Amino acid sequence: MNETTRTTSPCPVARTVDLLGDKWSLLIIRDAFDGVRRFGQFQRSLGVAKNILSIRLRTLVDAGVLSSEPASDGSSYREYVLTDRGRELFDLIISLRQWGEHHTVVRGEQYAPLIDHATGEPLGRLTYVRPDGSPVRADDTHVGDLRPMA
Amino acid sequence: MNETTRTTSPCPVARTVDLLGDKWSLLIIRDAFDGVRRFGQFQRSLGVAKNILSIRLRTLVDAGVLSSEPASDGSSYREYVLTDRGRELFDLIISLRQWGEHHTVVRGEQYAPLIDHATGEPLGRLTYVRPDGSPVRADDTHVGDLRPMA
DNA sequence: CCGTATCCATTCCGATACTG
């Protein structure tokens, strides 16, 4: 499970998992969606060691998920912001959140909700749908034979 | 980032990540959706060491994601199948897959597609929608103040 | 065929010190 896997496994799930399937990377991405940009912000928010954070940020930048830009406040430091590729990880973070809300938080327990601007209330249960609006369930699919990407 | 985090962080994303945000757990769940049930099947499919697999399976069973059932073939062994809670991780696996298909596989490259039974063709781009059918984007949301789970 | 246990190398991680 290494660089080799990332480029040789024909399974897109394996490739994604190999790239960012670890706790810190996923939480960095979560924070990035919440507007966190600076090294120190990530560090305090996550409670992660600075050396580890340094490595993870570099990996995510190398992977094209984050970009490293000059700080907007004129200081000589860097800001880490989601690229277009990174922003497409929104659904992944949402998936983690939806399952977590359902299965790791009990009734009455305090939790940090995701507020829907459309209503001002916590986002309800979301559904993955095809372009025609029909929902997809596990039984509707199976992994097929290898084929070239269109 | 441990058991304590899992029960104390108010962020559902962090709780989920803490529970199954590692490569092997995610790939075990992927395999489970693909019909893998037996220890040896997982072992060969993933190429993971048996001691690690043993630990991961136990963790997932303890978390209620997999159940450990008597083998259906009458042998004295165990089969690991997704529980209801586990099956609700389908969207998570799908989101990993969708990103991976788009951003880790290049045109013309061989990959393992997910076939949609409705069409017999690879599943296209999916969208997360609210109950009313409207799609949700990152800009439509923000993390709000703590509140009790309804 | 299942699964556990052990050994060893590697990696991960947190704390700390240090430089700009």
Place this chain on the structure above:
DNA sequence: CAGTATCGGAATGGATACGG
């Protein structure tokens, strides 16, 4: 504040041996 370097302890992972 931002980031790198180092050190020691813990966890991970692979290989293998072993018992059910």
